[in-house]
Amino acid sequence: MSLRHAPWEESGEFHIGLRPIPVEAWLEGGEADPAGRKDPLRNTTTAAVWAATDQSRSGQAEVLDLVAAALGRPIDPGALPPLYAAARSVADDLCLMERRDGVWRLTALSLSAGSFFTASEVIGRSLSELHRPVTGFQTQLLARVTRIFDGLREGLVLERRNWSVVSSPDLHAPDPGPMRAAIPDIDPARAAEQLFVRCERQTLRRLPRTGGVVFTIRVWIDPLSAIAAEPGRLARFAQAWRTAHPDFRAYKRLELYDALVARIIDGA
Numbered sequence: 001m002s003l004r005h006a007p008w009e010e011s012g013e014f015h016i017g018l019r020p021i022p023v024e025a026w027l028e029g030g031e032a033d034p035a036g037r038k039d040p041l042r043n044t045t046t047a048a049v050w051a052a053t054d055q056s057r058s059g060q061a062e063v064l065d066l067v068a069a070a071l072g073r074p075i076d077p078g079a080l081p082p083l084y085a086a087a088r089s090v091a092d093d094l095c096l097m098e099r100r101d102g103v104w105r106l107t108a109l110s111l112s113a114g115s116f117f118t119a120s121e122v123i124g125r126s127l128s129e130l131h132r133p134v135t136g137f138q139t140q141l142l143a144r145v146t147r148i149f150d151g152l153r154e155g156l157v158l159e160r161r162n163w164s165v166v167s168s169p170d171l172h173a174p175d176p177g178p179m180r181a182a183i184p185d186i187d188p189a190r191a192a193e194q195l196f197v198r199c200e201r202q203t204l205r206r207l208p209r210t211g212g213v214v215f216t217i218r219v220w221i222d223p224l225s226a227i228a229a230e231p232g233r234l235a236r237f238a239q240a241w242r243t244a245h246p247d248f249r250a251y252k253r254l255e256l257y258d259a260l261v262a263r264i265i266d267g268a
Contacts (some may be wrong), residue, residue: 004030004220005199006233007161008240017050018148018204026157026203027070028218031091038088038112041172050175051123052081052096052108059096059212060086060108066205067094067216083108091218097127097149098212104149106130106211113171113219115164122140123209153259154208163199164252165261169221176253183256191260192225228264 010017031037042047050234052060059081067086068075077085085095087110096108103126111119121132127149128142152158167186168179186194201218227237241254249255 002225003197003222003233005161005201006236007163007199007232008197009160009236017160019160021157021159021203021253022109023155023157025159026205027067027090027092027216028120028175028201029091034091035088037171038110040085041112043112044172047120048118049114049118049172050081051168052083053124055100056098056107057082057098059083059098059207060211062207062210062212063096066207082109084110086110087112093119093213093218094264095217097210097215100211104146104213111204111217113217114267115198115219116173116176118174148204149213152204152206152213154206155208156247158204159201160203161199161201163197165224165254166196166198166221167194167254167257169196169223171219173219180256181231183260186260188260188263192228193223195224195257195260195264196221197224197227224261224264234265241265 002063009238028061038049060081062087064075064077064082067090071089075085075089080088082097083094093111094109095106095111097104098107100107105124105126107124108120109123111117127145131142131145137262148158166176166179167182172178199220199222201220202259203216205212205216206212227233244254254261
């Protein structure tokens with residue numbers, strides 16, 4: 001099994017890690033019917049997966065235009081909010097960041113693969129507020145991230161990736177409680193099949209007309225058995241697991257999986 005992304009091979013610490021990519025690589029695709037996954041969530045758990053502020057409509061419309069251009073076809077939003085019409089056309093979740101009251105704030109988002117938070121919890125928050133749970137972000141990274149948002153130029157797409165280990169293959173994971181509660185029931189002999197690496201591929205892109213930034217999140221989930229099947233990759237994963245920075249481990253709650261992951265990387 002081929003893994004699309006392996007960010008644990010790059011760093012075990014919190015870092016911005018943004019790199020420029022071609023505009024043509026902005027959206028990765030890889031899902032035949034994203035609307036078939038996203039629409040039922042919006043219809044049944046709206047507050048978890050969709051939120052928007054009243055002043056975000058122009059920015060939403062520009063995101064829709066960019067997505068339509070990337071797909072090479074028009075998207076008719078009908079009665080839907082423009083950002084959601086764009087999001088249901090692609091595998092990525094789409095978040096609109098705009099400058100409000102002198103700071104960058106999240107003004108609209110479609111979040112069908114949220115990692116341990118909901119749309120209603122984060123709408124309207126600033127960069128500082130969004131990253132409050134991340135140890136050291138305020139003192140070490142906030143100023144740099146703000147400068148990146150301020151200086152992002154038209155036509156430039158920036159990409160970063162991160163990872164965690166979870167006990168569920170579900171893309172929609174607004175609450176970590178159930179999956180963490182299930183950890184004691186995992187059979188250690190089958191841990192490689194019952195634990196998963198959850199990778200997020202994120203991008204930033206300027207909206208040239210309205211001045212906002214569209215932030216995309218594409219989640220890929222693979223069983224740890226896919227890593228264990230390749231000795232070289234397993235060795236790199238083991239190195240990342242054992243040497244991960246304490247802040248990273250604490251934020252991702254990796255200690256919950258230590259005993260099970262140890263069996264996998266030690267070949268028990």
